Amino acid sequence: MALMKAVRGTRDLLPPETELWNRVERTACDVFARYGFGEIRTPIFEDTQLFARGVGEETDIVSKEMYTWEDRARAQSEKSQSLTLRPENTAGVVRAYIEHKLAETGLLQKLYYIGPQFRRERPQKGRYRQFFQIGAEVIGPPSAGSESPLRDAEVLEMLATLLDALGIAGWTLELNSVGSATDRPRYVQALREALIPVAASLCDDCQRRAVTNPLRVLDCKVPEDQPVIETLPKIADFLDDASRAHFAAVRSALDACGVPYHVNPRLVRGLDYYTRTTFEFTHGGLGAQNALLGGGRYDGLSEMLGGPRAPGIGFAIGADRLVLTLQAMDSAARGDEALLDVYVAPIGEAQQNAALQLARELRRQGLRVELGDGSFRIKKAFEMADKRARSIILLGEDELQSGQLTVKTFASGEQTKIARDEIGDYLCRAMRVGEQN
């Protein structure tokens, strides 16, 4: 049988990389908790219709990037059902909001999630077929303040706080408003018309986009095209009064709390449900996948899914990209953290049980302990210990008889004998001092 491998676009995450993942997730949970968010866990697959209606039938995600299968009927009374691995989590959260009648609480719901999502795209760096998102949604009845621009600003401020807490330096917040559900189609139509007379002067890609997806012309990076693009209609001119006021209020709130942002009139998100505020936090060094996270407001999504009016705003962080960015920045910084506190080395198999017992006591004191093997020769025990831990306890025949254990700290090379009963306290102290250096 051929060697089994993780399927295309999926991968294993192993130590020590998983340590970084844990740090990212822990930091996110801590920050979210300070803003009153609670965790939600929705199923990894849903009825296909949820995504078709929520994300948009015509989007690339739904039309060609979903893992969809027919879950066949197993009994006469059962109907087969089209199921899909979730390509994003907002639709699932809103479905749960409706299903559990959370609107009836009258409260603003602040929910965050962490988990895998699935899209059948061509894999690249920072783009996988199973990828991980950390996201959050603020959603509720208008009477709870869910429509307020203050919610938008608070979410953006929280994200700035999170990226800073993780030590991501040099992020940029790109901000725009795509207007109401009726503003955007009007704009797309105007854009399409404005492109007709000028398309011929644009690059090949843009000539194609002008027809298939005029909004993407705005993303064009070809320098020669920029003067023409500048002359195209701006979405800002198509916002109704309410959307215009909302956007102004978001900006003013961000100004007031000192979160820097860049208004990018070309930032137009691809999912159908977005209204008004849209945003993206970007970072260089990710190549073509420069977006660390993206999100926006979705005032009509609940109703699109058959629920009550429940405006909301949310975001999804590409955890894979966040980790890549941290790895690129951190590469030299880590190393010692992976080391355990102490390696307990029984010398001779007769000492093994005593060693396990000692390791158990030390671990109960909170020390990180690796246990050797009595069959190892002394030299080998030291070599193993030096690779895995910051110190070694030698547990040989002499030590067992005298009750005085040999302890050596690698960083200093210092070696002493310590009474067995005091060894835990001694190590706790020694490791704390070591950490400060």
Added chain:
RNA sequence: GCGGCUAUAGUUCAGCGGCAGAACGCCGGUCUGUGGCACCGGAUGUCGUGGGUUCGAACCCCACUAGCCGCCCCA
């Protein structure tokens, strides 16, 4: 889904038609209760997979698979 580049030891890579290599890592020894440093020795492997050309293929050709870069799209 489309285009380009790539695939050789555990890892990073050299070799580009004539014996499968280096560095690091790994194992052993110098050193029988002492790691790191040094020195000595050892094992690495379907050269991504399958086919073709050739006296002879890691090397040239084709297909497939996977990774990377870009397009589409998106976190």
